[in-house]
Amino acid sequence: MQVSVIRLRPMEDLKKSLENFVKENQIKAGIVLTCVGSLQASHLRLANQPQGTTFEGKQEIVSLVGTLATSGSHLHLSISDSTGKTIGGHLLEGCLVYTTAEIAIGILPQLRFTRELDTISTYKELKVYPK
Structure with a gap:
């Protein structure tokens, strides 16, 4: 496995x-190893819901x-607010970084992922x- 780290x-x-x-x-096959950071707005599709939900703040x-x-790709995000309340769901466009997002990505060169x-x-x- 190769590892790349990006900062947003x-x-x-x-x-x-x-x-x-x-x-x-x-990248034909990769996995998110870890991510830390903060958002100023989030957009998630919650479990068994047809549409996304926006969370401000x-x-x-x-x-x-x-x-x-x-x-x-298939990505799930969990976020917590200032009270510690945590919610998660399917990552959608509209999750805007507040200060930073530090992401480690594992690249699996011997594999190829598809969605069927x-x-x-x-x-x-x-x-x-x-591969």
Whole structure:
């Protein structure tokens, strides 16, 4: 595994920035190892909801997990507010960095991820192939 670390600056979009990094580096199979930072606005699709929900105000990034690939990524974000209340969901565009987002990404050069329709879940799900 190769490891890359990126730092996002204020007002950068977390999802768009990750997608750009994956595209620019032609990552066929990657994983988020860790992420710390803060957001000034968040946009998540909560469990079993068809649309995203926007959360205004400053939040700490508690975790960011998921798979990354030029063929499609799947990322979940957990955030906490000033009282410690934590919520999480599917990362959508609109999560804007407040002070920083420091992200370590594991790149798996021996693998290739794709997203293919699963007949049981009816969603495009992860398929892993050797490179």
